[in-house]
Structure formats: structure tokens, C-alpha cells
Amino acid sequence: MMWANKKTFLFASTALALSMVAGAAHAGGFALREQSAYYQGTSFAGNGTSGETISSMFWNPATITAAGKGLTFESHSSFIAPQSDLNGVFTPQGTVNTLTGGFGRSTAPSGDIASNAWIPSTYTSYGLTDKWYFGLAINTPYGLATKPEQSWAGQYYSRSSEVFSVNVNPTVAYKVNDMVSVAAGLQVEYLQIRLKSAYPLAASLTSSVPSTEVKGGSLGFGATAGITIKPMEGTEIGVGFRSAVFHSLDGHFINPASVPAVGVSSSRTGIEANVILPEMVTISAKQRITDKFRVLGTVEWTNWSRLGTVHLSSTDGTTTNPTGLPDLAFNYEDGWFFAVGGEYDFNDQVTLRAGVAYELSPIDEDIRSTRLPDNDRLWLSAGATWKPSEHLAFDVGYSHLIPADTQINIGPGHQDYNANIGTYTADVESQVNIISASLRYKF
Known part of the structure; x- marks a missing residue:
């Protein structure tokens, strides 16, 4: 019976770990959209078209052909200040109910689970000739x-829950003519996760319950591609593609320190799993209305539905190594993002911009977890550029995110539910503020 409980809990903890979620992520699922201070100001409308910034290469690498010959460098920083509080009820069942003597029910609030974060990104492009361009993006x-x-x-x-990633993306772009540019690139991505949960075999009413820990890392590879088309003067359409990135996570699961009351000793078990992060397609448009005013739009699709089933396996051959780990069902839906915005040249040095967007999350109440209380959200943004010289420019952007009403309902039928732990239901109160800034310089 004790062996079965250990296997069940390892399965539950590893399932949560390998979902690689971070409750404060802001591009649906656990992705980060904040890759450009320039487009932060338009709610990322028009982010796949070319313009004053080369940060659009994250979504469409063909846009770097607008940078011209020579070297261009940009450094972007986004400060994300999210707030997310879970107020709900935990009702113990199975092992936890037994170990707490039937008195383990809890309404203790989560507090603010979301951590503030600084998200950096850098972009470099070099125009070798009027036709050939090289770019390098480094993102999280x-x-x-x-x-x-x-x-x-x-x-x-x-x-x-901690998730860390670095993506290095060299690209090559070719300007076919004044109407068409194309590009392709390589993604090299490092991913690391570290997650903790309370250990149900040490449930207690009188002392703090120890934690389990799951940690893993991987180096994965993918590709990018893009095209920009200018069918007429003042009009541009851009299509960008970021491929799926394949990861083979290698890590461990650690049980808490010895718990004599239930006869459980600490242990370390190696685990591995193959995970494919989703591909993304961005379609953007930009239309000049007057010499000073332009309207922008973007539709983005992310193939989160490929995160359906992940098979877990153990790498240890010791007697403490659990066997027969089952597959994990994530059942994400595809993510969608719709944005419209505009920018106005106030004078030769200052450009103002604003935008609104609506994002459809790949996660709904049927699968929403305590690690990722994600939901549909409204984006409201504004920003500006100050260009003191021909070679130097500064961008700022601000976004306020308003999520839809959100609930968590972990019970029978929910993929996170564990009958040895219990049920958890909660209302989620959240909001997000994002401030971004960048420096752009052309040598």
C-alpha cells in the first residue's frame, strides 16, 4: 500500500513538473510575449511587419531587410508585475485524510503567487549588401x-514553480526586390524547470509538511522562417513562423527528508521525458493612412494542442526506482491572439502608439491547475519612441492585462486530481502590469 502511494505521488508531482508552467506567463500557456518594447506599445499589433525596430525578427525574421546596410543593435527590457491570488477550499481524501485524522480541510489563501520578473532580449542585424542580411536574436x-x-x-x-529558458536565433534574410523579402533561421533553446509540492505521505496538523522537488533541463532545436510582401506603396503584409522545439528533459525527483511517522525515507530518482514546445504562426499587416499615421494588425496562432500526451520514464535502476509511470495528458487547446493598433508621428523625433488585443488561452477550467491559473485576457497598451538622432532611438511601452473571471476546480475527472490527496476549488483574482523600454542604435 505504501509503495503504491509513493508511485501515485511521484506520478502526480512529475506531471505537474513536466507541464513546465509558470502562473505569471503572458502569451497563453507558459510562453512570454514581452520580446519588444516597441510593439509592447501597440499590444503587439503589426509585430510581423518591418519598421524602425528590428525586434520584429522574433516573430518574422524577414523584417530585418528594412534595417539597411551596416550594423544595427537593440536591447529590450520588460518588467512584469503580475498579481494572482487563489482563494479556495481544499478537502482531503485518501492518504492525506487518513494522516490528518479527517481534519485536513483548509481554506488558507495562497497569497500573491505571481513573481515579478525582468525579461531581457537583444537583437542584432547586419546588412552585408542590398540583398543579404544576417540577424541574431537572444530571447527568453x-x-x-x-x-x-x-x-x-x-x-x-x-x-x-520556476521555469527558465534562453533561445538563441541566428537568421539569414534575402531581399528579392522592393516588394518581397524572405528569411530563415535556427533556434537553439535551453530550458530548465524546478517545481515543488507538499508531500502527502507527511500530512500533519501540527507541523509544516515537507516538500518534494522535481528538476530537469534540456537543450532543444528548432527553426524560424518569414516573408514580407509590399503589394503597393504604404501597405505591408508579414507572415512569420517559429517551429516547434524538441526537448528531451533530463532530471530528478527528490522525496523529502525522512518521515519516521510513516516510515518514508528520502530518495532521489532520475526521470526523463520528451516534450515538444509549440510552433507559432504570426500574420501581420501595416497600412499607411497619412504621412504621419499608420494602422497595424496581427493574428497569431500557437499550436498548444500538440501538448496532448507526454510519456514519462525513469532513468534509475535502483530498488527505490518506481516503475510503470503512466502517460500524462495535458489536453491543451490551440492559442489565438488578435491585436489592432496605430502609431502617429508627432514630429521628427517623437512617435506615439497604442493598441488593444484579445488573447484566447489554451487552458480552460477543465484542465486549469494551481500552477497555471491561465485564462483569456484583454490587453490595453500605449507607448512612444524618442529619436534624438539619426542613429539613436529609445522606446517605451506599457500594457495592462485584464483576465476573464477564472476558477480552478480540481476534482474527479480533472487531469491533476489525485484521490490520495483530495479536491481543491478556488476563485482566482489576477491582473498584470508590464513596462518595457529599449535602446536602438545603428552604426
Whole structure:
């Protein structure tokens, strides 16, 4: 019976770990959209078209052909200040109910689980000739962290969550003529996760429950491609593609320190799993209305539905190594993002911009977890550019995100539910403020 409980809990903890979620992520699922201070100001409308910034290469590498010959460098920083509070009820069942003597029900709030974060990105392009261009982008496409109060009501489903990534993306672009440019590139991505949960075999009413830890990392590869088309003067259409990135996570699961009351000793088990992060297609348009005013639009699709089933396996051959780990169902839906915006040249040095967007999350109440209380959201943004010289420019952008009403309902039928732990239901109160800034210089 004890062996079965250990296997069940390892499965539940690893399932949460390998979902690689961060409750404060802001591009649906656990991705980060904040890759450009320039387009932050338009809610990322027009982010796949060319313009004053080369940060659009994250979504469409063909846009760097607008930078011209010579070297261009940009450094972007986004400061994300999210707030997310889970107020709900945990009702123990199975092992937890037994170990707490039937008195383990809890309404302890999570506190603010979302952590503030700084998201950096850099972009470099070099125009070798009028036709050939080379680019390099360094980004953090996935990440952020959550950390509720230590002994909150949902502690058996999550405590802390940390996700870190770095993506290096060299690209080559070719300007076919004044109407068409094309590009392709390589993604080299490092991903690391670290997640903790309370250990149900050490449930207690009188002391803090110890934590399990799951940690893993991987180096994965993918590709990017894009095209820009200018069918007439003042009109541009851009289509960008970021491929799926294949990761083979290698890591470990650690049980807490010895718990004599239930006869459980600490252990370390190697785990591995193959995970494919989703591809993304961005379609953008820009239309000049007057010499000073332009309207922008973007539709983006992310193939989150490929995160359906992940097979877990153990890498240890010791007697403490659990066997027969089942497959994990994520059942994400595809993510969609729709944005419209505009920019106005106030004078030769200052450009003003604004935008609104609506994002359809790949996660709904049927699968929403305590680690990722994600939902549909409204984006409201504004920004500006100051260009003191021909070679130097500064961008600022601000966004306020308003999520839809959000609930968590972990019970029978939910993919995170564990009958040895119990049920958890909650209302989620959240909002997000983002401030971005960048420096652009052309040598």
C-alpha cells in the first residue's frame, strides 16, 4: 500500500513538473510575449511587419531587410508585475485524510503567487549588401515563476514553480526586390524547470509538511522562417513562423527528508521525458493612412494542442526506482491572439502608439491547475519612441492585462486530481502590469 502511494505521488508531482508552467506567463500557456518594447506599445499589433525596430525578427525574421546596410543593435527590457491570488477550499481524501485524522480541510489563501520578473532580449542585424542580411536574436520565450504561501490550501498540488529558458536565433534574410523579402533561421533553446509540492505521505496538523522537488533541463532545436510582401506603396503584409522545439528533459525527483511517522525515507530518482514546445504562426499587416499615421494588425496562432500526451520514464535502476509511470495528458487547446493598433508621428523625433488585443488561452477550467491559473485576457497598451538622432532611438511601452473571471476546480475527472490527496476549488483574482523600454542604435 505504501509503495503504491509513493508511485501515485511521484506520478502526480512529475506531471505537474513536466507541464513546465509558470502562473505569471503572458502569451497563453507558459510562453512570454514581452520580446519588444516597441510593439509592447501597440499590444503587439503589426509585430510581423518591418519598421524602425528590428525586434520584429522574433516573430518574422524577414523584417530585418528594412534595417539597411551596416550594423544595427537593440536591447529590450520588460518588467512584469503580475498579481494572482487563489482563494479556495481544499478537502482531503485518501492518504492525506487518513494522516490528518479527517481534519485536513483548509481554506488558507495562497497569497500573491505571481513573481515579478525582468525579461531581457537583444537583437542584432547586419546588412552585408542590398540583398543579404544576417540577424541574431537572444530571447527568453518561456519562463517566470510562482510561489504561494508555504502551507496554503492547495500545497499538495503546488508550492513553488520556476521555469527558465534562453533561445538563441541566428537568421539569414534575402531581399528579392522592393516588394518581397524572405528569411530563415535556427533556434537553439535551453530550458530548465524546478517545481515543488507538499508531500502527502507527511500530512500533519501540527507541523509544516515537507516538500518534494522535481528538476530537469534540456537543450532543444528548432527553426524560424518569414516573408514580407509590399503589394503597393504604404501597405505591408508579414507572415512569420517559429517551429516547434524538441526537448528531451533530463532530471530528478527528490522525496523529502525522512518521515519516521510513516516510515518514508528520502530518495532521489532520475526521470526523463520528451516534450515538444509549440510552433507559432504570426500574420501581420501595416497600412499607411497619412504621412504621419499608420494602422497595424496581427493574428497569431500557437499550436498548444500538440501538448496532448507526454510519456514519462525513469532513468534509475535502483530498488527505490518506481516503475510503470503512466502517460500524462495535458489536453491543451490551440492559442489565438488578435491585436489592432496605430502609431502617429508627432514630429521628427517623437512617435506615439497604442493598441488593444484579445488573447484566447489554451487552458480552460477543465484542465486549469494551481500552477497555471491561465485564462483569456484583454490587453490595453500605449507607448512612444524618442529619436534624438539619426542613429539613436529609445522606446517605451506599457500594457495592462485584464483576465476573464477564472476558477480552478480540481476534482474527479480533472487531469491533476489525485484521490490520495483530495479536491481543491478556488476563485482566482489576477491582473498584470508590464513596462518595457529599449535602446536602438545603428552604426
